[in-house]
Amino acid sequence: MRAMSPIISVANLSKTYGSGFKALDNINLEINRGEIFALLGPNGAGKTTLISIICGIANLSQGRVIVGGHDINKQYRAARSLIGLVPQELHTDAFESVWATVSFSRGLFGKPKNPAHIEKVLKDLSLWDKKDAKIVTLSGGMKRRVMIAKALSHEPQILFLDEPTAGVDVELRKGMWEVVRTLQASGVTIILTTHYIEEAEEMADRIGVINKGEIILVADKAGLMQKLGRKQLKLHLQGRIDAIPAALAPYNLELADGGRELIYNYDTKGERTGITSLLSDLRGAGIRFNDLETTQSSLEDIFVSLVRRT
Amino acid sequence: MNFRAVRAIYLFEMARTWRTLLQSIVSPVVSTSLYFVVFGAAIGSRITSVEGVSYGTFIVPGLVMLSVLTQSIANASFGIYFPKFVGTIYEILSAPISYFEIVLGYVGAAATKSIILGLIILATAGLFVPLQIHHPWWMLAFLVLTAVTFSLFGFIIGIWADGFEKLQMIPMLVVTPLTFLGGSFYSVNMLPSGWRTITLLNPVVYLISGFRWSFYEIADVSVGLSVGITLMFLAICMVVVWWIFKTGYRLKN
Numbered sequence: 001m002r003a004m005s006p007i008i009s010v011a012n013l014s015k016t017y018g019s020g021f022k023a024l025d026n027i028n029l030e031i032n033r034g035e036i037f038a039l040l041g042p043n044g045a046g047k048t049t050l051i052s053i054i055c056g057i058a059n060l061s062q063g064r065v066i067v068g069g070h071d072i073n074k075q076y077r078a079a080r081s082l083i084g085l086v087p088q089e090l091h092t093d094a095f096e097s098v099w100a101t102v103s104f105s106r107g108l109f110g111k112p113k114n115p116a117h118i119e120k121v122l123k124d125l126s127l128w129d130k131k132d133a134k135i136v137t138l139s140g141g142m143k144r145r146v147m148i149a150k151a152l153s154h155e156p157q158i159l160f161l162d163e164p165t166a167g168v169d170v171e172l173r174k175g176m177w178e179v180v181r182t183l184q185a186s187g188v189t190i191i192l193t194t195h196y197i198e199e200a201e202e203m204a205d206r207i208g209v210i211n212k213g214e215i216i217l218v219a220d221k222a223g224l225m226q227k228l229g230r231k232q233l234k235l236h237l238q239g240r241i242d243a244i245p246a247a248l249a250p251y252n253l254e255l256a257d258g259g260r261e262l263i264y265n266y267d268t269k270g271e272r273t274g275i276t277s278l279l280s281d282l283r284g285a286g287i288r289f290n291d292l293e294t295t296q297s298s299l300e301d302i303f304v305s306l307v308r309r310t
Numbered sequence: 311m312n313f314r315a316v317r318a319i320y321l322f323e324m325a326r327t328w329r330t331l332l333q334s335i336v337s338p339v340v341s342t343s344l345y346f347v348v349f350g351a352a353i354g355s356r357i358t359s360v361e362g363v364s365y366g367t368f369i370v371p372g373l374v375m376l377s378v379l380t381q382s383i384a385n386a387s388f389g390i391y392f393p394k395f396v397g398t399i400y401e402i403l404s405a406p407i408s409y410f411e412i413v414l415g416y417v418g419a420a421a422t423k424s425i426i427l428g429l430i431i432l433a434t435a436g437l438f439v440p441l442q443i444h445h446p447w448w449m450l451a452f453l454v455l456t457a458v459t460f461s462l463f464g465f466i467i468g469i470w471a472d473g474f475e476k477l478q479m480i481p482m483l484v485v486t487p488l489t490f491l492g493g494s495f496y497s498v499n500m501l502p503s504g505w506r507t508i509t510l511l512n513p514v515v516y517l518i519s520g521f522r523w524s525f526y527e528i529a530d531v532s533v534g535l536s537v538g539i540t541l542m543f544l545a546i547c548m549v550v551v552w553w554i555f556k557t558g559y560r561l562k563n
């Protein structure tokens with residue numbers, strides 16, 4: 001296998017639920033080995049459905065999914081042993097101890113006992129002091145970490161995190177991301193969904209946006225920000241103006257703050273931003289300013305505008 | 311074959327038994343003892359013997375079967391229904407294990423439990439009446455075969471059920487009547503001939519008859535027929551389970 005071949009490849013995948021609802025429509029997606037891929041999309045977009053199919057929890061209706069070179073239906077054993085899954089919902093046994101439930105997962109994936117590994121996983125997730133506690137006695141955030149520990153118990157090469165940080169407090173969230181980064185450094189591929197877009201922005205190498213069962217965008221995070229990122233230049237004027245002079249019309253400026261501010265939107269992907277000529281034209285029109293600032297749209301803005309558009 | 315996974319499921323299910331020891335073992339033992347008091351002592355004082363065996367002794371195989379049947383179904387159906395209900399089934403479905411291994415783990419554990427239970431009930435019965443077992447190996451074979459078959463049946467119910475009501479409906483509406491009318495407490499030969507014919511449509515009759523034969527060498531129907539019918543039911547259950555997994559029925563849709 002070539003080092004650069006995708007570790008997961010989804011081709012023409014569609015899913016129609018028993019109810020007749022088409023949750024996924026002709027999905028094509030490749031996940032690169034070792035990357036952190038963030039799957040974004042509004043509620044009901046089909047993120048969980050896609051993950052469930054790749055992991056073997058739901059049947060696909062059409063298409064093909066290859067994981068680590070293995071077809072998920074024909075070579076399900078080889079495919080599934082590579083995958084650890086942390087589902088969106090908190091599904092845990094109530095009366096098992098943390099240690100027992102995590103060890104159970106390892107056995108289920110056919111791995112020989114390895115208490116040292118489980119100890120490490122529990123310590124990394126700050127669960128070590130809870131190892132003998134029954135799961136019912138844990139808080140929601142702890143339960144979620146137990147589910148992560150279960151997924152890591154069998155040393156997967158691919159980790160799916162379906163909204164891993166929902167209900168986890170800020171500090172532990174940071175800790176969790178540290179674990180994720182360490183995993184990535186050790187070669188694990190991570191696919192996550194989240195509704196906290198700053199999180200995706202901070203963590204992911206690539207981002208996919210899914211809406212109404214269709215992938216509407218897959219891009220490098222940096223490229224995406226550049227491609228779609230709009231920048232805004234705000235000029236704080238020295239005086240007030242009532243209207244934008246006709247000479248400045250081509251710039252589509254907006255007047256704000258009661259005539260004290262001029263706003264110019266420009267695209268970073270354009271070869272020329274037009275800033276230089278704008279500034280000289282401003283001077284020509286006799287408009288003076290005492291301050292200026294630029295802002296770049298965040299991934300969240302990009303996301304919102306993408307989803308709205310479809 | 312992923313033996314570790316089978317072992318993990320099996321041990322997980324057995325651990326559940328130990329946690330719920332009271333419910334799993336003590337309550338069937340208590341209810342069996344009650345049967346002895348009611349049927350053995352009260353009715354047995356009127357019916358002195360059936361086909362040369364004292365009434366109390368006669369009902370032992372039927373009582374054991376009754377518990378093994380109902381417990382197999384209850385254990386196995388609950389064992390698979392519960393993870394479906396709380397959602398932990400996701401892990402089983404996403405693990406690198408075959409359907410056969412899943413069934414082996416769950417049905418194996420359910421059958422083990424009911425076999426242990428059957429033997430405990432047998433021992434309890436030994437406290438009330440004298441027992442003799444002419445064909446101990448056949449007795450064990452019938453016990454295991456029944457436990458496995460009905461655990462498989464319970465597994466199917468557990469997958470089919472989408473609520474606790476359904477989970478209890480089949481055992482209550484179908485299995486319990488069939489076992490009570492299946493000759494646990496009487497010999498089919500004691501019935502008027504019309505009833506006898508109808509009774510012979512009840513598969514449980516064959517189980518109990520075969521099982522009783524292994525104890526006292528008295529049987530309502532031939533032993534071969536008993537084994538045959540049981541195996542047939544086993545085969546039907548296996549086909550249904552195979553179909554369930556092949557289509558993902560109520561599991562993956």
Ligand SMILES: Nc1ncnc2c1ncn2[C@@H]1O[C@H](COP(=O)(O)OP(=O)(O)OP(=O)(O)O)[C@@H](O)[C@H]1O
Pocket residue numbers: 017018019021023041042043044045046047048049050088563
């Ligand atoms: N078992 C099911 N039967 C029928 N429809 C379903 C089933 N599961 C999900 N759906 C539908 O499929 C669509 C996609 O659901 P999915 O759970 O994949 O969304 P999601 O992107 O994960 O959303 P969220 O962000 O809320 O988790 C939704 O419209 C949902 O109602």
Ligand SMILES: [Mg+2]
Pocket residue numbers: 047048049088162
């Ligand atoms: Mg979801």
